[in-house]
Amino acid sequence: MSPGSDPSVAVGDLCERILDGAVPDARDLEALLLAGEEAPAVFAAAREARARHSGNTVFLYGFVYFSTYCRNACAFCFYRADNDECPRYRKTSDEVVAICRDLAASGVVLLDLTMGEDPLIHDEPGNAALVDLVAAVAGETGAPVMISPGVLGEEALRALRVAGADWYALYQETHTPDLYARLRVGQPFAERVQARAAARRAGLLVEDGLLTGIGDSPADRARSIVAMREAGWEQVRVMTFVPQAGTPLAGVRSGGDANELLTIAAMRLAMPERLIPASLDVDGIAGLERRLQAGANVVTSIVPPTVGLAGVSQAELDIDEGYRTVHGVLPHLERLGLRPAGVDEYRERMGALHATLGGAGA
Numbered sequence: 543m544s545p546g547s548d549p550s551v552a553v554g555d556l557c558e559r560i561l562d563g564a565v566p567d568a569r570d571l572e573a574l575l576l577a578g579e580e581a582p583a584v585f586a587a588a589r590e591a592r593a594r595h596s597g598n599t600v601f602l603y604g605f606v607y608f609s610t611y612c613r614n615a616c617a618f619c620f621y622r623a624d625n626d627e628c629p630r631y632r633k634t635s636d637e638v639v640a641i642c643r644d645l646a647a648s649g650v651v652l653l654d655l656t657m658g659e660d661p662l663i664h665d666e667p668g669n670a671a672l673v674d675l676v677a678a679v680a681g682e683t684g685a686p687v688m689i690s691p692g693v694l695g696e697e698a699l700r701a702l703r704v705a706g707a708d709w710y711a712l713y714q715e716t717h718t719p720d721l722y723a724r725l726r727v728g729q730p731f732a733e734r735v736q737a738r739a740a741a742r743r744a745g746l747l748v749e750d751g752l753l754t755g756i757g758d759s760p761a762d763r764a765r766s767i768v769a770m771r772e773a774g775w776e777q778v779r780v781m782t783f784v785p786q787a788g789t790p791l792a793g794v795r796s797g798g799d800a801n802e803l804l805t806i807a808a809m810r811l812a813m814p815e816r817l818i819p820a821s822l823d824v825d826g827i828a829g830l831e832r833r834l835q836a837g838a839n840v841v842t843s844i845v846p847p848t849v850g851l852a853g854v855s856q857a858e859l860d861i862d863e864g865y866r867t868v869h870g871v872l873p874h875l876e877r878l879g880l881r882p883a884g885v886d887e888y889r890e891r892m893g894a895l896h897a898t899l900g901g902a903g904a
């Protein structure tokens with residue numbers, strides 16, 4: 543489907559055709575991403591698409607960044623190996639399990655265990671510590687587990703699946719290779735693509751994602767949306783770049799979250815059945831409602847206060863204050879007429895996504 547060569551084609555008409563079942567191509571997606579003053583029509587259509595596939599249900603994810611050590615040098619990242627200004631810590635297995643137990647009790651439906659490519663854990667033969675950690679968290683909480691440990695081989699991914707992991711998150715950040723090379727410095731583009739494919743073969747659900755505000759164009763973002771749709775990943779996310787002290791991109795001025803919001807909406811219209819997060823890790827709790835109003839149906843980066851955990855893009859924002867908690871999120875859901883799902887309902891949704899998409903794409 544394409545709006546053709548007529549530049550005056552209305553974004554509203556395009557949204558209606560998509561809601562009627564047309565599949566947007568890259569040009570259509572670019573038109574949505576460039577909606578400008580017509581953005582409210584795109585957001586309304588995205589909410590309608592979400593309502594048809596998810597009703598008013600939202601899934602809340604707990605985030606446990608358990609090691610902030612990393613051997614890599616991503617240009618955008620606070621935790622890149624050579625940055626002396628970021629907090630470094632490595633939580634013990636007992637600490638992580640206790641944090642996860644409390645998070646699960648607070649009402650999250652998934653525990654996202656994230657680390658940098660910490661050589662001590664990442665390069666261990668057999669990844670025993672990581673496998674044991676996943677088994678302990680899954681066993682103690684009974685909640686679904688996502689792992690975000692960087693690039694791993696298929697054998698390790700299979701071991702993590704057996705240990706109880708349900709999801710593998712690995713973000714490309716952009717699907718435009720030359721931009722990728724400037725962002726994920728020294729990390730082969732194809733290696734990340736292959737790792738996600740290996741995760742699917744290992745029986746894991748997969749999340750991919752992109753970053754905006756780092757020199758990407760609407761065409762780049764449209765390309766990413768098409769790539770993620772074709773690969774069939776069950777969860778897809780976009781986040782706005784937040785400049786980080788001590789990094790090569792520290793001086794870049796943030797352009798605000800307008801592009802992120804339109805990208806969430808375009809992803810929802812292109813992939814109505816998928817899980818699409820509203821991250822608390824960009825603008826904190828103040829940015830939650832506008833991301834949900836753009837069509838997101840997951841809230842990510844719920845971080846418990848007082849246990850010394852950091853966020854990724856926003857290391858501290860709203861954490862100690864307790865705003866990035868289930869308790870802090872619920873009033874915002876209620877105000878928008880949305881409701882949080884329980885674990886059983888979430889597992890049902892995971893099963894349906896796996897049945898629909900598990901054999902798709904890569």
Ligand code: SF4
Pocket residue numbers: 612613614615616619620621622623657658659692
């Ligand atoms: S984005 Fe991830 S892999 Fe890259 S430097 Fe940061 S923690 Fe390491």
